[in-house]
Amino acid sequence: MGQVCEIRQSRVGNFEELLDSKKAAPLLFIHPKTLQKMARKAEVPAHKIGRLWRFRASELDDWLVTRGKLKRPLVP
Numbered sequence: 001m002g003q004v005c006e007i008r009q010s011r012v013g014n015f016e017e018l019l020d021s022k023k024a025a026p027l028l029f030i031h032p033k034t035l036q037k038m039a040r041k042a043e044v045p046a047h048k049i050g051r052l053w054r055f056r057a058s059e060l061d062d063w064l065v066t067r068g069k070l071k072r073p074l075v076p
Contacts, residue, residue, distance in 0.1 A: 018054035
């Protein structure tokens with residue numbers, strides 16, 4: 001939970017930090033390579049910037065909730 005709080009605190013105004021797969025994967029309890037594969041298949045919300053995939057913690061949280069994987073959001 002501490003990592004999620006740190007990510008939320010990193011918001012500046014309405015701008016949310018984009019996470020790389022190494023930071024985003026632990027939020028889903030999966031390996032970074034698995035997350036990258038899911039991003040390529042458009043199975044998770046992701047943003048491709050150049051050749052790199054980036055993720056927003058809030059979008060991953062919403063994705064988990066809408067898929068019925070969680071009963072409550074990870075990000076407060």
